[in-house]
Amino acid sequence: xxxxxxxxxxxxxxxxxxxxxxxxxxxxxxxxxxxxxxxxxxxxxxxxxxxxxxxxxxxxxxxxxxxxxxxxxxxxxxxxxxxxxxxxxxxxxxxxxxxxxxxxxxxxxxxx
Amino acid sequence: xxxxxxxxxxxxxxxxxxxxxxxxxxxxxxxxxxxxxxxxxxxxxxxxxxxxxxxxxxxxxxxxxxxxxxxxxxxxxxxxxxxxxxxxxxxxxxxxxxxxxxxxxxxxxxxxxxxxx
Numbered sequence: 634x635x636x637x638x639x640x641x642x643x644x645x646x647x648x649x650x651x652x653x654x655x656x657x658x659x660x661x662x663x664x665x666x667x668x669x670x671x672x673x674x675x676x677x678x679x680x681x682x683x684x685x686x687x688x689x690x691x692x693x694x695x696x697x698x699x700x701x702x703x704x705x706x707x708x709x710x711x712x713x714x715x716x717x718x719x720x721x722x723x724x725x726x727x728x729x730x731x732x733x734x735x736x737x738x739x740x741x742x743x744x745x
Numbered sequence: 746x747x748x749x750x751x752x753x754x755x756x757x758x759x760x761x762x763x764x765x766x767x768x769x770x771x772x773x774x775x776x777x778x779x780x781x782x783x784x785x786x787x788x789x790x791x792x793x794x795x796x797x798x799x800x801x802x803x804x805x806x807x808x809x810x811x812x813x814x815x816x817x818x819x820x821x822x823x824x825x826x827x828x829x830x831x832x833x834x835x836x837x838x839x840x841x842x843x844x845x846x847x848x849x850x851x852x853x854x855x856x857x858x859x860x861x862x
Contacts, residue, residue: 669853676748677836677853723787732778732804733838733851735787 635660635726637707639736647744652696652711654739656724659705665727666707668698671738672720680722683707694718719743747771749854751837757860758827766822766857770839777820778840778851779812783833791835794820796842827861834858 640655658664668680681692688700698709707724724736750769758764770777779791790804794814805811809827814820824831838851 676855677838679850679852682850728790732790732793732801733780733788734790735780737787 635664635728635734637666637724637726637734637736639722639724639739641739642737643740643742645742645744646714648716649713652709652714652718652741654709654722654724654741656707656709656736657705658707658724658726660726666698666700667725667727667733668692668696668707668709669723669725669735670720671723677723680709714741714743716743716745749837749839749852751835751854751857753857754855755858755860757862759862760829761826763823763825764827764859766824766835766859768820768822768837768839768854770818770820770837771852772818773841774839774852775817775842776840776851777814778838779820779822780836780838781833782836782856788836791822824859827859829861832859832861 636659638657646652663685666683669677670680671677680696681690681698683690683700691697696711698707700707719741721738721740723738725733728734749771752767756764775796777794780788781791782788792812793801809825812822834856836856837854840851
């Protein structure tokens with residue numbers, strides 16, 4: 634069965650410093666992986682997706698993620714955090730029936 | 746174009762009452778999904794519709810939950826005899842059908858916040 638584990642429930646960074654949100658996946662076959670962001674009182678927005686093409690995936694707002702099969706990881710990174718990046722981030726793997734299996738989420742706080 | 750819309754945005758009901766939540770997917774999207782997001786938790790898959798195929802109901806937590814999709818477009822999620830543990834945000838998403846390049850990308854609605862007193 635497909636599943637993801639987000640290793641940190643809360644990450645706090647200072648504005649202008651790098652962001653690293655960690656995600657490990659479990660899948661019996663080559664997975665489709667996604668990162669979604671949810672700002673307060675707003676809907677979920679797709680940041681980026683991996684679907685077996687390039688292992689380094691670039692998304693919106695300067696985020697990127699690298700698929701590492703040997704580590705079963707799909708960590709989300711950004712070189713320099715902005716105040717507007719403060720939100721809840723979800724790592725997601727596509728299930729057998731195209732249902733999306735969400736991680737528990739990581740709340741990102743950006744300090745000025 | 747319009748995104749996925751859901752109504753109502755908020756619903757407060759009493760324990761034991763039935764509720765109906767509505768989802769209007771993006772026009773042309775043949776796949777539709779319902780999820781539940783409980784406080785402080787990730788999303789839990791409930792049910793999936795793809796075109797005219799039988800829906801995948803594997804995520805429904807009990808037989809009090811049901812959903813239908815009329816005419817391949819609008820969907821209604823019904824919760825009968827609501828319980829306090831049903832309180833959550835119910836999210837709907839839609840995507841293009843399988844076989845299309847963007848099949849994997851799901852677009853989410855704003856959700857319906859259900860509170861059961």
